[in-house]
Amino acid sequence: MKGRYILERENILAPLLLLPVVIYVVLLVGFPFVMAFVYSFSNVTVGNPDYKIVGISNFIDIIGDRVFQRSLGNTFIFTFVSISIVLILSHILAEVLIREFRGKWLVRFLILMPWTAPIALGTIGYLWFLDSVFSPIDWLLRSSGLLGTPDSLLGPMSNMYWLGRSGLAMASVILVHVWRLLPLGTVILIAGMNSIPKEILEAAQVDGAGYFRRLFNITLPLLFPVIGVTVLFASLFTFTDMTVVWVLTKGGPPPHSTQVLASLAFLKGIQGGDLAQGAAISLFFFPVLAGVSAIVLRLAKKAVVT
């Protein structure tokens, strides 16, 4: 009789229901994280699994490494520029998509498509778009006279070599990433905008505020928590992403023009076999991402929404 209602007791049921996720987090997040931490202070390599603790020498080595410095810089540029563009574009898209118009469902569907496609496949599509010889973009530029003749605006060469010139390669990587993240940002912002009561915006209109005044004084402050969430997710996705870089440029063109931390960690730790340095590089994500999370969550908590 005593054990009959045992599953209805909160102090037993609650831990039981939480158990699967705890096991999942410990095994697939906690364990690798601890391993990375331990490896980063050792001299372990793929070929030599027995290891010695070597202290912080791995960190000293990578901080002094020009390639690492460049990758770190690239990661920040990549993240910052991508997110800025995503925020602006997704706001514009959301503004359009909360209005009623014919064929709205089709536009929404098309905009959401990139999110449903596997990222590697989408990026391979772009690989062709940006091909050094067969790029349809180049073809368009050439046929509109912007490229390929001695006096054309973009130069006399027959192709742009998008992935072969360092500035253009970075721009290409960012472009593909923006394409990838735009649906997420748009959907989050649409949800946020729909949650602002219409009467508040009308009150501002009656109070004398024009479009930009309403945008900067009413809409954006009220959207702030939502924008915070968008920035958080977009930063996480961008900062840790290596798919786009790896498929498009593999960190090139030399010297490491588009190398980011994730791709460098993979290059060193897996392809180069130096697990210890790979682990040390990937640990650089930790303070940055923890910081971003803390700031955004705090700001979101502060902001008042009705």
Place this chain on the structure above:
Amino acid sequence: MAVVELIGIKKYFGHVKAVDGIDLEIKDGEFLALLGPSGSGKTTLMRLIAGLESSTEGKIIINGEIVNEVPPRARGIAMVFQSYALYPHKTIFKNIAFPLVVEGLNKEEIKKKVLWAAGLLGIGHLLDRMPSQVSGGEKQRVAIARALVRRPKVLLMDEPLSNLDAKVRHTAREELKLFQREIAVTTVYVTHDQAEAMGLGDRIAVMNEGIIRQIGTPEEIYHEPVNTFVAGFVGIPPMNFIEQDSVIIGFRPETFLPTELIPDKDLMRLRFRVERVENLGSHRLVYGTIGDAKVISNLSLPYSIREGEEYDFSVRLKDIRYFDKEKGVRIKR
């Protein structure tokens, strides 16, 4: 201040005729109550005056200027919304100051005017709080202060009291009337609550199905309704109707009394079968039938009435209103 004229105003949403041809002149400093059931087009009409909707047809004139193409912010109007629509991320001070900031006044002037409006509504002690930290009644005052701070030509109010609880609503109504008189701003007040309309309005426009059924002083609307809709909509409980030959006879529940309680001689006597008596303290509502028609008597004098019995009731002839059976319009007799 300002005169508002509406000429042939129509607003269609697709096939729905929200406002279907309205001519109306709101006088300078007048308090006009737009009264009607939900869906009668009263809120749409107010939004048209505000410029939040554009009319399908007709002209809106404020102080002689046609404002159809003028955006809301340039019409010199202010509006109090049903939900108050305070800016949740701004303090009460900044909420009230917003219209002035937009106007580009300097800090000194803004402060002076905000304090004036806050003082007028007795919310001076709330200025540093956030909207989420004040009560419903206080929010409503903030919304009114924000509307008044610019000294608008026209003040529009969309059921501003409907979110308040009954007790607060009563005092709020009282104060609203007092301060509207004080600042004498032309006011349009939308409500579905006839007690509010009767108590506040200098004139009442009763709306239904997108048109104005009657416009007049509260007394005119109550005592001289021009059709059965107005007669049946205004008054709690509403006017009683009984059909007789080709006409509908209407009389107010408080004029329908036991014959022996009426001193007059010119009476219409009716057999009243009582079904239910509701004792409300100051008066009793007696529900029953005359023939097939359901009628109500509002009895404030002592008189012994028992449910299930028939009584001799009467209405003074001068309290009876006659309506056309087909069209429901008033017939003079």
